[in-house]
Structure formats: structure tokens, C-alpha cells
Amino acid sequence: MAILIGSSDKQKYPLVAVRDGVVFPTTENVLVFGRQKSVVAINESLKRDKEIILVMQKNPSLDDPTKDDLYDVGVLATIKNVVTGEKGEINALIRGLDKVKIVEFIKESPYYEVKVEKIEEEGLEDEEIQALVKYISSQIKRAINLGKTIDFIFLMNILSISSPQDFSNQVAMVLDLRENERQGLLEEIELKKRLKKEVDYINREIRILEIEQNISTKTQAKFEQGMKETLLREKMRTIEEELGAKSEDKEVGEYRDKIKKAKMPKEVEEKTFKELKRLSQMSQFNPESSYIRTYLDWLVELPWSAISTGDVDIKQSEKILNEDHYGLKKIKERILEYLAVMELRKQKESQREKAKPKKQGRKEYQPTILCFVGPPGVGKTSLGRSIARSLNREFVKISLGGIRDEAEIRGHRRTYVGALPGRIIQGIKQAGTKNPVFMMDEIDKVGRDYRGDPTAALLEALDPEQNHSFSDHYLEVSFDLSDVFFITTANILDTIPDALLDRLEVIHFPGYTEDEKFNIAKEYLIKKQTDAHGLTDLEVKITDNALKTIIRRYTREAGVRELERQIAALFRKIAREIVEKKTKSKTLGSSDISKYIGPYKYSSQIIEEKDTIGIATGMFWTQVGGDILFIEVATMPGKGQLTLTGHLGDVMKESCRAALSYIRARWDIFGMTKEFFNKIDIHVHVPEGAIPKDGPSAGIAITTAMVSALTRIPVKRDVAMTGEITLRGRVLEIGGVKEKVIGAHRAHIKTIILPKDNKKDLEDIPKYVLADLNFVFINHMDEVLKEALVFPKKKIQEPFILSKQFAQLRKPKSNDEKLN
Numbered sequence: 001m002a003i004l005i006g007s008s009d010k011q012k013y014p015l016v017a018v019r020d021g022v023v024f025p026t027t028e029n030v031l032v033f034g035r036q037k038s039v040v041a042i043n044e045s046l047k048r049d050k051e052i053i054l055v056m057q058k059n060p061s062l063d064d065p066t067k068d069d070l071y072d073v074g075v076l077a078t079i080k081n082v083v084t085g086e087k088g089e090i091n092a093l094i095r096g097l098d099k100v101k102i103v104e105f106i107k108e109s110p111y112y113e114v115k116v117e118k119i120e121e122e123g124l125e126d127e128e129i130q131a132l133v134k135y136i137s138s139q140i141k142r143a144i145n146l147g148k149t150i151d152f153i154f155l156m157n158i159l160s161i162s163s164p165q166d167f168s169n170q171v172a173m174v175l176d177l178r179e180n181e182r183q184g185l186l187e188e189i190e191l192k193k194r195l196k197k198e199v200d201y202i203n204r205e206i207r208i209l210e211i212e213q214n215i216s217t218k219t220q221a222k223f224e225q226g227m228k229e230t231l232l233r234e235k236m237r238t239i240e241e242e243l244g245a246k247s248e249d250k251e252v253g254e255y256r257d258k259i260k261k262a263k264m265p266k267e268v269e270e271k272t273f274k275e276l277k278r279l280s281q282m283s284q285f286n287p288e289s290s291y292i293r294t295y296l297d298w299l300v301e302l303p304w305s306a307i308s309t310g311d312v313d314i315k316q317s318e319k320i321l322n323e324d325h326y327g328l329k330k331i332k333e334r335i336l337e338y339l340a341v342m343e344l345r346k347q348k349e350s351q352r353e354k355a356k357p358k359k360q361g362r363k364e365y366q367p368t369i370l371c372f373v374g375p376p377g378v379g380k381t382s383l384g385r386s387i388a389r390s391l392n393r394e395f396v397k398i399s400l401g402g403i404r405d406e407a408e409i410r411g412h413r414r415t416y417v418g419a420l421p422g423r424i425i426q427g428i429k430q431a432g433t434k435n436p437v438f439m440m441d442e443i444d445k446v447g448r449d450y451r452g453d454p455t456a457a458l459l460e461a462l463d464p465e466q467n468h469s470f471s472d473h474y475l476e477v478s479f480d481l482s483d484v485f486f487i488t489t490a491n492i493l494d495t496i497p498d499a500l501l502d503r504l505e506v507i508h509f510p511g512y513t514e515d516e517k518f519n520i521a522k523e524y525l526i527k528k529q530t531d532a533h534g535l536t537d538l539e540v541k542i543t544d545n546a547l548k549t550i551i552r553r554y555t556r557e558a559g560v561r562e563l564e565r566q567i568a569a570l571f572r573k574i575a576r577e578i579v580e581k582k583t584k585s586k587t588l589g590s591s592d593i594s595k596y597i598g599p600y601k602y603s604s605q606i607i608e609e610k611d612t613i614g615i616a617t618g619m620f621w622t623q624v625g626g627d628i629l630f631i632e633v634a635t636m637p638g639k640g641q642l643t644l645t646g647h648l649g650d651v652m653k654e655s656c657r658a659a660l661s662y663i664r665a666r667w668d669i670f671g672m673t674k675e676f677f678n679k680i681d682i683h684v685h686v687p688e689g690a691i692p693k694d695g696p697s698a699g700i701a702i703t704t705a706m707v708s709a710l711t712r713i714p715v716k717r718d719v720a721m722t723g724e725i726t727l728r729g730r731v732l733e734i735g736g737v738k739e740k741v742i743g744a745h746r747a748h749i750k751t752i753i754l755p756k757d758n759k760k761d762l763e764d765i766p767k768y769v770l771a772d773l774n775f776v777f778i779n780h781m782d783e784v785l786k787e788a789l790v791f792p793k794k795k796i797q798e799p800f801i802l803s804k805q806f807a808q809l810r811k812p813k814s815n816d817e818k819l820n
Helices: 036-047 127-145 152-160 164-174 179-187 191-243 250-262 266-280 288-301 314-324 329-355 380-391 423-431 454-461 514-532 544-554 561-579 590-597 650-665 699-711 737-746 756-764 767-772 781-788 804-810
Strands: 002-004 012-018 028-033 051-056 073-084 090-107 112-119 369-373 395-399 437-441 485-490 504-508 540-542 586-588 615-622 625-637 642-645 680-685 719-721 751-755 774-778
Touching: 012 036, 028 036, 036 051, 036 073, 036 090, 051 090, 051 179, 073 112, 073 179, 127 152, 127 164, 127 191, 152 164, 164 179, 164 191, 179 191, 250 266, 250 288, 266 288, 288 423, 314 329, 314 380, 329 369, 329 380, 329 504, 369 380, 380 395, 380 437, 380 485, 395 423, 423 437, 514 544, 514 561, 514 737, 540 561, 544 561, 544 590, 561 586, 561 590, 586 590, 615 699, 615 737, 625 699, 625 737, 642 650, 650 699, 680 699, 699 719, 699 781, 719 781, 737 751, 737 756, 737 767, 751 756, 751 781, 756 774, 774 781
Parallel strands: 012 051, 369 485, 369 504, 395 437, 437 485, 540 586, 615 719, 642 680, 719 751, 751 774
Antiparallel strands: 002 112, 012 112, 028 090, 051 073, 073 090, 090 112, 615 625, 625 680
16 A cells, blocks of 8 residues: 655655665664765755655666666655765764655656655554564574674664564664565565564574584684694693603604504615604694695505515416417517516526525616507507416506606605605505506607606606616605516607617507407407497307408408497497397398498408509508509600609609619610600509508509500509519518508409518418418519519510510519419
């Protein structure tokens, strides 16, 4: 209900916007007015009858609120007294009269002037209202006991007021409320509802006060306990000094026992006791005490004398390596040799120690540090775990990839907050023994910047001559790493500094062949993924042909990670079908693979359908395996230009020029005229131009294709060749023979031409591959042409004529030049 106030000449009142200090009816409060508009309004009110309208702002942060920024319900108040400050601000004692609602803004400048209506409150006093008043009174007393501060005058007013309306207004003034909550109480015209809101607000305050008191009590208790302990310690020290005796507290005693149990070297133990003495003389409130405790914890928890015991059983080690990894014959042999030497030296040293006292410091035998180098996914890391299992030692692995700070290896000095030892010492602590198998992964990916070179810090740790006294910046004492079996891994050697590489014994891991991938999948991966997907051998099977299809058409990698992912993708599809009851079991054949994991990703090179002029079959290898490639040569009328296409590298381009120079130097032998090159252009192309190609090993294939194109003699389609050519026609040794031969065998090649110096490399090739191929070993390009070209029964007249010397190449080769 709202009624108009007073007669017509008293309907207009100056208005002052207040940020959060509204005065409720029948209450008094001192307010400070400093804004220009507010000061002008107060002065205008003083000129009239000292009555003014107070209205809260919706946003307290506004310095010059508009009428839209003000609530429409406020308080009609009277100014009882004013005091003007030094800067022009007005301090006024205000008493609230009535709640009012703004009807109209008459003036907005230089101050607000409004017409208002009085708001009458509703609700008669009853028993519930009386109960609410009593409850609020008791809760205010409780809040005061918990620490709430209330002005004494307000408190006396609250306790002495008999009117529930006045009581509610006084309570609203002392509650700790947000602006919108205070405005809500002002706008509430029903007394009972307003009292209930005030009950909620006072209860909220009491909960907060109880939490604050609880925190304060606990803090005080801790402070008093700390002061009590400090006082007692000081008294104990005084008593000890007087009696000449000394005792130590429980913490120092525990550290002393741990130091003795750790069996540290003498100099380390002395350093540790020195730090312990510092701690015992230090106040517990000294910030440095926590740093010393952390330092002591590291020292006593390191395995200074704990070792994994047990002799090396070579046969058992070989069994474990074969169980965990298929193939890798040479690598396993090298590791077993290493273990055998290590065990033999251990036995000899044990015999010498019985005869002579044990010497401290560097050991007579320093084991070499192994470095496994190979493409990703070939089993370098897992082989390290197998070595640890075969030696019955703990295995620790740290990844060095991306490390750029030397402190990651050597640790931070103790002067820094949050300092810790380096990763090597952390790994030793994690292992719990001083002789774990310690693998440093991705050593080729260590970076360097302004914080230092981590590889320089590794020089000491990985040098058998020095690591018996490895120095960590945090420990400040030497730690013996000579019993640690260090293994490092890398994908390439180019980024490893020479000084570090010189300390490593490199063992190269070649990429797996197709046959090795097939056996790894059959013996390990399928079983692993079957278990991982909740399947059984009866529910899913993969035929051998299907597995080979996945290897050839869906993966192209040196390792088996992608192969494992493809098998997992298949098993996920089968698992879904079984859950949806579409099938109970499934045997996957070659034709099913594309249905489940999509079309082929890679194609396989197959030999040409017929013998062709100007196309020779070469061989290449990468980390992901070997295959064949075709060298295509075309000739056309021109001016002696040589065009090379197919994304060839510089070395391969040089091989093309060397091949052409070899042919031009022997023009008479090939039945060509001396100026033949000035009348033709030659174009050499290697298909699959998006793939970069480089290396010298395609030299004899390029030469054969050029000779074929120039003489119009076809090249045998089932003959593949590899070898570097010189200007004199000599054929030099090349690499990757194993991968190249296996790739050629997969492409249905029947005869392979290799440099004679590569004959030794056939030992690494599987026997079933050797049985299907005919090998020809050569020293000179003439021998290649005898084997590779299909000589016609009649001489070719166009466009070139064969000489008598070149005709000699038609003679059959002797059986001594072949290896079946």
C-alpha cells in the first residue's frame, strides 16, 4: 500500500544517492557526503525543512549514477546535525523516517529532486513475530560472544525496543549484508517475512564467526605449543650446560640411527653428521631447518651399500632374451658376451680380494656403456628391461628427450629454493640399489641452451674411468656409479656429441624384416591384444595370409608399433560384433581385412610384366625395410642435355652423371658414334616422385638402364641390382643388403646382382630367401651388362649399331660367377 505524502508544497524532496549506507526508518547513522551532487542536495535540504530522500545505487562503483542506476524504493530521512570537513565533504547525522517509493524525477541537475509516495508496512503482531524477535535477540547476543562488533548505542536500542517494526529496522542496520540483501529488507513490506530473512542472515553470520573462532583457536594452540617447546628446549640446553651433560631430541636420534644403517662412505658420513649437528643447534622456526631435513632425508635414503645379489646365468639370460624378443640374433649374442665377461671379471676380482685387501676408488675393470641405436619400435627399451630381469637387478628408465638444463642431470645447488638432485641420483634412489640396470632413453634428443649443455654433464656419469665418484650439485658428496649397468638408446648418432659417443659402445638395431614382423605378431602381439580386448583364441583368429596383408599393405615401419595398432583396430571391431551378438567367433582372412580397417594404405612393387628397353630394376632400403625401384631412361633427339627427375638427391644425381660419363668414355664398345651424345637428350626418371631418393647404390641400375635405352637392348625383368659405379666401371660395396634382398624377394625377383665385396652379407639373410634367389657377384660394370641385358639373336640396326666389342657381352657367363 502506498499513499501520497503531505500537501502539494511538500511533495518535492532533494534526493541523495548512497553507495551502501542506507538508513532504515526509526534508525540513526552518520553518513559522509562528498560528491558534488550529494553536497548540493544536502545544502538544499538544510535550506528547506531538513528532509531528504536516501536511495541506494544498483552499482556502488559508479561515481555519477543516473536515475536508471538507482533503486525506486528508498527512505525519507531528516538531517539532525551536520559538520563540514576540510575538503568540503559533509558529515551528517541522519535519522530515518519512512519508507518511500519514487513517483517522478522532477529535476536531475544540479541535484536530483523527486516526488515520492509513502509505503505502509503490513502485518499485525502475533505470537510467531514475538518468537522471531526473541530468537534474533538471543542470536545477536551469541554473535557478540563470538566476536561480532556492534556499536553500543545500536545494541541498547535493539534490546530496549518494544515495537517489532522498529526492532527489525535496528537489526537490519547491524547485520553484515551485501547491498542487494540490504535493499531487499528495505523493500519487504510484510514484517514476518522480513524477520525470517533476518533470522537467516544472523545464522549465516554466526556460522562464519564460529569458523573464524575455530581457526583462531587452532592457530593460537599451535603458536603456544611452539613457544612452549622452544622454551623447554632452551631450558634443557641451560641445564645441560650447567651439568656438563648433553642429550639429543628424538628427531636427531632417529637421523643418527638412519645414518649408521645407511653404511655410507667415511667422507659422506662425516658430511652427514656435520649437517645433523647444524640441525640440532637450530631453532625449529628457522626456515633453513626444513632444507637441512630434506637434504638429510636424501642422504640417508640413497642406497650407498645396498646391491642386488646373484650370479649371471648365461643360459637363463639367453632364455629370457628369447622369451621377450624374437630375432635380433647378433644383438642378443653381443649382450650375452657382455654379461659373460662381466661375470668372469667379477669372479676374478673376488679371488683377488681374498688374497689382497680391497682397494677404494676406481675398479680395475670398467664395463663399457652400451648404446642401442635404431629406429623407433624395434625393442630397444624393452630389451633393457629383459637384461635387468636376466641379471635379477632393478630397472630404472629416464627419458632425456627435450632436456636442456644441465641441472636436470647434475641437480640444483642447495642455495636454490626447491632444489633437488639430478635425474641420475633420483633414479638410483628409486631403484633402491646401487647396481640397477639404468636406461637413459632418447640420448640423441638432448638439447642445449643458455642454462648449459646436459650432454657435458653426462660425460662424467657415462665414463667408466670417472663415474666411481660422480658429483651431484645437490648432494655435494661423491656417489659411486661404477656398479650401475648403464644403457642408452638413440634413433640416430648424428646429434650425439663426439666426446660422449666415444664413451659408448654402439649396438645397431636394424628394422625388422617382414618375416620377423610376422613371427613377432604371431607369437607376441596377437596374444597381447587378444587379452587386452577381452577376447579368447576361440573367439578370434587371424590367418597367416591376413597377417601378411596387414604387414605389407597397412604398415610401413621399422618396428611393430603400427602393426600392433592395426591388430588392435581389428580386435575392437570383432569385440563390438560379439557384444552386439552379431557373431560368436571370427576367423579373419585376407579378404576381411579391408572390410574392418579400410582400404590398403600402401602398395607393393612387383616386377615388370615383360623385358623392357630403358627400364632397370634397382633396390633400396630405409629404416622401415627394403624394396625395389625402377630406373626409367628415355632418349630423344636433342643437344646432349641430361634431365633428372623423381625427387633425386645430390648423390643420386652424381651417380647419373657418372653413369653417363662411363658410357661416353666407352662409346666405341657400345657401338655408338663418337658424337652421339651431341645429337640426343637423355631423361632419367625414378617413379614415385613425391618420395625423396638418394644414395650411390643405384649406380649400376642407372648405367644399365642408360645402356639399354641407347642400344635398344631390353633389360631382364626378373633381375634386380645394387652397387656404386665409378668412372672406370668398377662396382663398389654398398649397405643394407639384407633389407634390399628381402624386399626384392617379396617383389618376385629371381636374380640379384651384388658387388663381390658384399658376398659376406648373405650370412644375415634368412635361408628360405636364399633358396629362392640366384645371386651374381661382380666387380665391373661389364659383368653387370652380361647378366642384365637380353641380347638379341640379330644385331639391332636402329637407332644404334652394336660394335664387335659389345657383341662379346652376349657370351654366356661361367658357373663360377653365380651363387645359387
